[in-house]
Amino acid sequence: MAGPRAIDAVAGWLGRGARETDDRAGAPGPIPWDPIVLARVRHLHFTARVLADRIVLGEHRSRRTGQAVEFADYREYAPGMDPRGLDWKVLARSDRLVVRRYETETELPVTVVLDLSGDLGTGETGVGGLPELTGTKAGYAITLAATMLYWFQRHGEPVGLRLIGGEGARWSDLPPRGGRSHLQLLFLALASVKPGGRAELSRTLTEVGARVRRRSLVTVITDGMEEPANWLPALRSFGRRGTDLRFVHLYDRRELTLDLPEARVLYSPEGGEELPIDAPGVRKDFRAVVEHYLGEVRTGVLAGGGQYIAAPTDAPMERVIRNLVQGGTRPVEMP
Numbered sequence: 001m002a003g004p005r006a007i008d009a010v011a012g013w014l015g016r017g018a019r020e021t022d023d024r025a026g027a028p029g030p031i032p033w034d035p036i037v038l039a040r041v042r043h044l045h046f047t048a049r050v051l052a053d054r055i056v057l058g059e060h061r062s063r064r065t066g067q068a069v070e071f072a073d074y075r076e077y078a079p080g081m082d083p084r085g086l087d088w089k090v091l092a093r094s095d096r097l098v099v100r101r102y103e104t105e106t107e108l109p110v111t112v113v114l115d116l117s118g119d120l121g122t123g124e125t126g127v128g129g130l131p132e133l134t135g136t137k138a139g140y141a142i143t144l145a146a147t148m149l150y151w152f153q154r155h156g157e158p159v160g161l162r163l164i165g166g167e168g169a170r171w172s173d174l175p176p177r178g179g180r181s182h183l184q185l186l187f188l189a190l191a192s193v194k195p196g197g198r199a200e201l202s203r204t205l206t207e208v209g210a211r212v213r214r215r216s217l218v219t220v221i222t223d224g225m226e227e228p229a230n231w232l233p234a235l236r237s238f239g240r241r242g243t244d245l246r247f248v249h250l251y252d253r254r255e256l257t258l259d260l261p262e263a264r265v266l267y268s269p270e271g272g273e274e275l276p277i278d279a280p281g282v283r284k285d286f287r288a289v290v291e292h293y294l295g296e297v298r299t300g301v302l303a304g305g306g307q308y309i310a311a312p313t314d315a316p317m318e319r320v321i322r323n324l325v326q327g328g329t330r331p332v333e334m335p
Helices: 003-025 035-054 088-094 137-154 180-192 201-211 228-240 253-257 279-303 317-326
Strands: 065-076 098-103 110-115 159-164 173-177 217-222 244-251 264-266 275-277 307-312
Touching: 035 137, 035 180, 035 317, 110 137, 110 173, 110 201, 137 159, 137 180, 137 217, 137 244, 137 317, 159 180, 159 201, 173 180, 201 217, 201 228, 228 244, 228 279, 244 253, 244 279, 244 317, 253 279, 279 307, 307 317
Parallel strands: 110 159, 110 217, 217 244, 244 307
Antiparallel strands: 065 098, 159 173, 264 275
16 A cells, blocks of 8 residues: 555545535636635735744844845835945936845745645635635645745745645745735735645755755645655755755644545545545554655655654644744654
């Protein structure tokens, strides 16, 4: 019994009702100015602020702007700023007064890589097939990502987002930048996406690992429902670039217990063959499969130079966020 395939099939059974409801609705994907999406943005912003305020975080490397390493971005000139920073070429081209800003070596670009492929679709969905932000696996992942982005942006770090899979988001790849307007784009992307498609973790992680800056922080939030041997080697690209990698292994405990009353024919939300399972007969063996799978992922993350944080969806989110920000590997929590 292949670990990820079997666990993913259980996830498919848990999320079947939600997908059937979505298919019947036939609603088009949301757009950023949809009032439902904007309400979700406000909810994410409020929740992220509350969670961030609860956490005692200790020391944190902050961003400083000055004349140091390399060009960062432009800022509109305001009275009182040093006129020596004005970019006269921009003034000549656009008739705008802007100041060039530079990054120092203390800047820490942050990228959140969020898996919202089809197997994240466990739980209820609302209008347009969007996952409920509370009480669902996808909602937990989205809220966790939003809080991380909010926390680091509030502390002056440039933040970015890369979505793996997912449907309906107007933006799926936003490189790290500073500013509140950029944070709003990130929240709009999170508020408008619903689970769908395939993860293809190896390809996406390799792409992200090849382009991140050498001194940066990357948080990967995924349930890892693909054969670990196929995607764990891609994590090494982060270690080779000196990236601070923090891997959040997201899971619903119900996926790991096989608590089904009778034999079932299950399937993966991301395609593949159906998987017949005699739940009562294989429950004991299934636990061994789960333990092996979780151990393989944790060991592989550590071998790739990352930090492993287990994130069961029933765990208090502030605890997961504290582990994420403070760093340090956290043990797997078995149900």
